[in-house]
Amino acid sequence: MSNIGSYDERIKNFDWSIAEKELDYQPGNDINIGWYCSDRICELGKGNKPALIWEGSQGQGKRYTYNELRLTSNGVGQFLRDIGIQPEDRVCLFMDKIPELYIGFLGVLKIGAIVQPLFSAFGDESLIVRLDNAQTTAVITQRKHAPKVRKILDKMPFLKHIIIVDADPAKPLGEREIAFDMDNAPKPEKFHIHPTKAESPSVLHYTSGTTGQPKGVKHVHYSLISQYLTAKWVLDLQDSDIYWCTADPGWVTGTSYGIIGAFSNGVTQCVLDAGFSADNWYKFIEKHKITMWYSAPTAIRSLMKAGDEVIKKYDLSTLRHLASVGEPLNSEAVIWSEKVFGKPFLDTYWQTETGSIMITNFPGMKIKPGSMGKPFPGITATVIDADKFEPFDGPGKVGLIAIKPGWPSMMRTYWRNEETYQKKFRNGWYLPGDRSSIDKEGYFWFVGRDDDVINTGGHLVSPFEVESALLEHPAVAESAVVSKPDFVNMEVVKAFVTLKPGFEPSKDLDLEIMNFVRKKLSPLAMPQEIEFIDSLPKTRSGKIMRRILHAKEWGEEIGDTSTLEND
Amino acid sequence: MEDMKEIVRTYVVNEYVEDDTEVTFDTPLISGGIVDSFSMVSLKRFLENKYKISIPDDKATPEAFDSVNKICMLVKEFTKE
Numbered sequence: 001m002s003n004i005g006s007y008d009e010r011i012k013n014f015d016w017s018i019a020e021k022e023l024d025y026q027p028g029n030d031i032n033i034g035w036y037c038s039d040r041i042c043e044l045g046k047g048n049k050p051a052l053i054w055e056g057s058q059g060q061g062k063r064y065t066y067n068e069l070r071l072t073s074n075g076v077g078q079f080l081r082d083i084g085i086q087p088e089d090r091v092c093l094f095m096d097k098i099p100e101l102y103i104g105f106l107g108v109l110k111i112g113a114i115v116q117p118l119f120s121a122f123g124d125e126s127l128i129v130r131l132d133n134a135q136t137t138a139v140i141t142q143r144k145h146a147p148k149v150r151k152i153l154d155k156m157p158f159l160k161h162i163i164i165v166d167a168d169p170a171k172p173l174g175e176r177e178i179a180f181d182m183d184n185a186p187k188p189e190k191f192h193i194h195p196t197k198a199e200s201p202s203v204l205h206y207t208s209g210t211t212g213q214p215k216g217v218k219h220v221h222y223s224l225i226s227q228y229l230t231a232k233w234v235l236d237l238q239d240s241d242i243y244w245c246t247a248d249p250g251w252v253t254g255t256s257y258g259i260i261g262a263f264s265n266g267v268t269q270c271v272l273d274a275g276f277s278a279d280n281w282y283k284f285i286e287k288h289k290i291t292m293w294y295s296a297p298t299a300i301r302s303l304m305k306a307g308d309e310v311i312k313k314y315d316l317s318t319l320r321h322l323a324s325v326g327e328p329l330n331s332e333a334v335i336w337s338e339k340v341f342g343k344p345f346l347d348t349y350w351q352t353e354t355g356s357i358m359i360t361n362f363p364g365m366k367i368k369p370g371s372m373g374k375p376f377p378g379i380t381a382t383v384i385d386a387d388k389f390e391p392f393d394g395p396g397k398v399g400l401i402a403i404k405p406g407w408p409s410m411m412r413t414y415w416r417n418e419e420t421y422q423k424k425f426r427n428g429w430y431l432p433g434d435r436s437s438i439d440k441e442g443y444f445w446f447v448g449r450d451d452d453v454i455n456t457g458g459h460l461v462s463p464f465e466v467e468s469a470l471l472e473h474p475a476v477a478e479s480a481v482v483s484k485p486d487f488v489n490m491e492v493v494k495a496f497v498t499l500k501p502g503f504e505p506s507k508d509l510d511l512e513i514m515n516f517v518r519k520k521l522s523p524l525a526m527p528q529e530i531e532f533i534d535s536l537p538k539t540r541s542g543k544i545m546r547r548i549l550h551a552k553e554w555g556e557e558i559g560d561t562s563t564l565e566n567d
Numbered sequence: 568m569e570d571m572k573e574i575v576r577t578y579v580v581n582e583y584v585e586d587d588t589e590v591t592f593d594t595p596l597i598s599g600g601i602v603d604s605f606s607m608v609s610l611k612r613f614l615e616n617k618y619k620i621s622i623p624d625d626k627a628t629p630e631a632f633d634s635v636n637k638i639c640m641l642v643k644e645f646t647k648e
Contacts, residue, residue, distance in 0.1 A: 275596075
C-alpha cells in the first residue's frame with residue numbers, strides 16, 4: 001500500500017495541517033529543518049538507524065546513523081558559532097557529494113544561518129556572481145575546489161572564512177582559510193538549536209533566467225512541511241526504504257529531496273559520489289539494495305543508451321518505486337523502464353522556486369507515459385491564456401502553467417531582487433515559466449519553456465550568462481546562444497559567434513572558446529557546438545533575434561521576420 | 568602509443584584537474600568524477616583536432632573515455648583507418 005492511498009480521496013480532504021500534525025508542529029512554534037532531520041528522528045527512537053550511506057568514486061565508503069548525523073551536525077553548528085557566524089549569515093556549501101555537504105547543510109541550519117549550496121563544478125565567474133549577490137560570510141569547501149575561491153578572493157571583501165573540510169596538515173592554509181575536520185571535531189551532545197520560526201530563511205538556491213544575473217531563491221524553514229509530505233506521498237518513502245536520490249545538492253532536488261525530504265522522513269539514504277557509468281549505477285543499486293530511486297531523465301536516457309544487456313548482470317529486484325525530475329520525461333523512457341525494471345519512472349514537475357513537487361504522477365495512479373501527471377493535493381494548478389492570464393475554459397489548449405500561491409515551500413523572494421520576484425505573478429497566479437496543456441482527465445502535458453532559458457540535463461542555463469562569458473574571449477565580437485536538441489540531455493547549449501578582425505574560424509579556436517566558457521562558468525554552460533558566422537540576425541534596432549537561430553536548430557517555422565535588419 | 572598517452576594525460580591534467588590530484592594512465596576519469604559528461608565533449612573535440620580523426624558519438628561513451636589508456640585505444644582505432 002502506498003503512503004498516499006487514494007489520490008482522489010486525498011484531494012477531497014487535504015489540508016497542510018496533515019503534515020504539521022505528523023511532524024508535531026503547531027503554528028507559532030519553533031521549526032528548524034536541521035533539528036527535524038536529525039534530532040527529531042533520534043527522539044522517535046531511530047538514533048541507531050543508518051541515515052547516510054556514502055560511497056566515493058574510488059569505492060571508499062562512510063556510514064552515519066541518525067545519532068551520528070545529529071552529533072556531527074551539532075559539531076558543525078558549534079564550529080560555525082565559534083568562528084562568529086550569526087543567524088541569517090549566508091554560508092555557502094561548495095563541495096562534491098561528500099558526507100560533509102549533507103551534514104554541513106544541517107549544521108548551518110541548526111544555528112539559524114542560511115545555507116547557500118553551489119554546484120561544485122562552477123567556475124570562478126559563476127561563483128563570484130552568486131557569492132557577491134548573497135554577500136556570503138563563509139564558504140565550506142574541499143581542498144580540490146579551494147583554488148577557485150582563492151582566485152576571486154580579492155573581489156570578496158565580505159567573505160570572512162574559507163572552511164576547508166579536508167585540509168592537508170602538511171601544507172599551510174591560505175588567506176582567510178581555516179581547517180575543519182567534521183568527523184573528528186568535537187560533537188556536543190547538548191546543542192542549542194537556534195529557535196527559527198516558520199518564516200525564518202533557510203536555503204538560498206541560485207537559478208538562471210533569460211536575462212540578468214542568476215537569482216537567489218529564498219526559502220524558509222516552513223518549506224519542510226511541503227518537502228516532508230511530498231517525499232512521503234510522491235516518492236512514497238517508507239520506514240524500510242533504502243533511498244537513492246541521484247541529484248547533487250548544489251541544485252534544489254539534491255536539498256529538497258536529497259536531504260530534507262529524506263531525513264525528515266527518517267529513511268536510510270545512499271549517496272554515490274562518482275561520475276556516471278551504467279555499470280557503476282546498477283552495481284550501486286544491487287550492492288545497497290536500493291528500493292526507491294529518484295533520478296533524472298538525462299540519466300535515464302544515458303542508461304537506455306547503454307543498452308539492456310548490462311542490466312542483466314545485476315540483481316535490481318529490490319527496486320520498488322522509481323521517480324524522475326529535472327526536465328520532461330519522454331514516453332519512450334517511461335515505457336523502457338517498465339520493460340527493463342518492471343515499473344515505470346514516475347515524472348515529477350517542480351522547480352527551484354516552488355521548493356517541492358507541484359504536478360506529478362503518484363504511486364497507484366494510472367500512468368500516461370509522457371504526461372506530467374496531476375497537481376499534488378493542496379496545489380491549485382492550471383493552464384492559462386498567455387495574453388489574458390485567465391484559465392482556459394476547456395481541455396487541450398496550450399498555455400502557461402499557473403499555480404495559486406500559498407503552499408509552504410513557495411519561495412519567499414529573490415534575494416535582493418524583489419522586483420523580479422513580483423514579475424513572477426500575474427492575476428493572482430504564480431507563473432513558473434513553462435507551457436503545457438491539460439487533457440480531459442486532468443493530466444498535464446509539458447510543451448516547453450516560455451522563455452529562452454536552456455534546460456540541459458535538468459539544469460537551467462541562462463543564454464545571457466553564456467553570451468557574456470563568450471564576449472570576454474579575445475576573439476569573439478558578438479554571440480548568440482540558443483538550445484539545440486539532444487537525445488540524452490534534451491537540450492544542449494549552442495553558440496553562434498562572430499569573430500573580431502584578425503581572427504579566423506578554426507577547430508582549435510572552437511575548442512579554445514569551449515574550454516574558456518567551461519572554466520569561467522561551468523561544464524553545463526559550455527557550448528557543445530560553436531558555429532562561426534559572418535553576422536547575427538538582428539532587428540533593425542540592433543537586438544539579436546535568438547528566436548530565428550533557435551527555430552533553425554529545432555527545425556521550426558522561423559515566423560515573422562519583418563523586423564529583421566537585413567530582410 | 569606512449570607519446571599519445573602522455574599527451575592525453577597532460578591535456579586532462581591541465582584542463583580538468585584543479586588541485587594536485589594525480590592522474591595516471593589508468594585513473595578513472597569519468598567514473599572518478601575528474602571529467603564530467605558535459606566536459607567529455609571538449610575532450611572528444613581535442614582528440615579529434617589533435618589526431619585529425621572523427622569519433623562517432625556512439626563510440627564516445629563514458630566507458631570508452633574512462634581512462635587515458637582507454638581513450639588512446641579508442642583513438643588508435645580511428646588513426647589506423
